[in-house]
Amino acid sequence: MAQMHNQLSAAEGTWALRRLPDMDEAQFNQWQTLLEHRTGMTLTADRRSFLETNLGIRMREIGCSSYQAYYEKIVSGPDAIREWATLVDRLTVQETRFFRDADAFRLVADYVLTRPREQLRKRALEAWSVGCSTGEEPYTLAMILNECMNQLALQPLFGVTGSDISQPAIEKARLGQYSARKLLGMDEDLKARYFRPAERNTVEIVNSIRERVCFARLNVMDLGKAPMHGMNIIFCQNLLIYFRRWRRRDIVKRLAERLAPGGLLVLGQGELTDWQPPGLQRVPPEHVLAWIKRQPDEE
Ligand SMILES: C[S@@+](CC[C@H](N)C(=O)[O-])C[C@H]1O[C@@H](n2cnc3c(N)ncnc32)[C@H](O)[C@@H]1O
Structure with missing residues (x-):
């Protein structure tokens, strides 16, 4: 049992270090459309690496290995509403300060x-x-x-x-x-x-x-x-x-x-x-x- 646990941890560790594959055009469009449809925010093409980085961080946290699997989790998974709320927080720019303007x-x-x-x-x-x-x-x-x-x-x-x-x-x-x-x-x-x-x-x-x-x-x-x-x-x-x-x-x-x-x-x-x-x-x-x-x- 302990051996199996060690093997699993090693596998998780490898996964945590592994780089996610680059997002292709179709995947970027899919995420961009979802984000705009639900929040109004448009992600221009030059923000693809921002999207990749933030999706990647979240996917590692929950052990999700492909953009498609994560997309499905967000649109129809049992915890879709909560997961979406977490993701939106990661994808919004929240910079602000007192007496800003x-x-x-x-x-x-x-x-x-x-x-x-x-x-x-x-x-x-x-x-x-x-x-x-x-x-x-x-x-x-x-x-x-x-x-x-x-x-x-x-x-x-x-x-x-x-x-x-x-x-x-x-x-x-x-x-x-x-x-x-x-x-x-x-x-x-x-x-x-x-x-x-x-x-x-x-x-x-x-x-x-x-x-x-x-x-x-x-x-x-x-x-x-x-x-x-x-x-x-x-x-x-x-x-x-x-x-x-x-x-x-x-x-x-x-x-x-x-x-x-x-x-x-x-x-x-x-x-x-x-x-x-x-x-x-x-x-x-x-x-x-x-x-x-x-x-x-x-x-
Ligand atoms: C850059 S901050 C601006 C904060 C503040 N208004 C200022 O100017 O310092 C943008 C804020 O808009 C929020 N935001 C983005 N999309 C939104 C939406 N569809 N509905 C409501 N708030 C949204 C983000 O969560 C973020 O906190």
């Missing part, structure tokens, strides 16, 4: 500071970070909104929702704990107000901000099912760059439907070109890609 956040602050004070006092301001990754963007929005409310001497009446397709990213976001390195270069006053030291060289978001932010797993391909409505601010940066032009337009239209009249939509610079979304009015500055939803009587 300073000009876009400045626009959000100006937008809030110039709203009628009475409105801000009476009705909670709702913001949504779409494709929020590990939470830095929605927490930044919450900090900005809090700063604005302080400046206006108003109660912090606002909520922020962060959504993403990746469950592990959402779990990290909910935890609200980050490596202290993530704060390098951030304004010292903001650091002191919104973070506190936590265990092992990490920091955590203070409760007054955490309790204003919630997270949900949501695929932007399923926006029709999203319960978000009447949002005042929708922030969607560095997600649509992975999508085809026609799909970007489709998603922007759907996001616009979720805005309250007068609401603000912010995308990443260059993520939507040569197209004016219906019902939205482009707002300056030129280097921030943002629109306000027209009031019904302005249509």
Whole structure:
């Protein structure tokens, strides 16, 4: 028995070291189609090695020896849903940081500071970070909104929702704990107000901000099912760059439907070109890609 076990371990070891065969054109197309169909992301041909590497790592982890066998596991295996969730997390780019696009956040602050004070006092301001990754963007929005409310001497009446397709990213976001390195270069006053030291060289978001932010797993391909409505601010940066032009337009239209009249939509610079979304009015500055939803009587 012990001998058999040793033989098996040796075989597994050999397998773990063995290189997977290169992916051929048909296999690449098959994976590319599946990924785009389910997530909207397009993998251009120059990202084939990215796909091969990440599929390969996952296949080694679960002892799967061919792309076809893994594909079948993903589309119809008994654990297909869970395995797909794991794979999606590996294939999405989750790079993000606090206050990533300073000009876009400045626009959000100006937008809030110039709203009628009475409105801000009476009705909670709702913001949504779409494709929020590990939470830095929605927490930044919450900090900005809090700063604005302080400046206006108003109660912090606002909520922020962060959504993403990746469950592990959402779990990290909910935890609200980050490596202290993530704060390098951030304004010292903001650091002191919104973070506190936590265990092992990490920091955590203070409760007054955490309790204003919630997270949900949501695929932007399923926006029709999203319960978000009447949002005042929708922030969607560095997600649509992975999508085809026609799909970007489709998603922007759907996001616009979720805005309250007068609401603000912010995308990443260059993520939507040569197209004016219906019902939205482009707002300056030129280097921030943002629109306000027209009031019904302005249509
Ligand atoms: C590069 S990060 C951007 C994070 C943040 N918005 C920023 O700009 O710093 C892109 C995020 O989009 C998410 N994503 C990719 N496809 C998605 C989809 N179909 N639905 C929702 N989120 C998606 C990824 O999981 C990833 O966390």
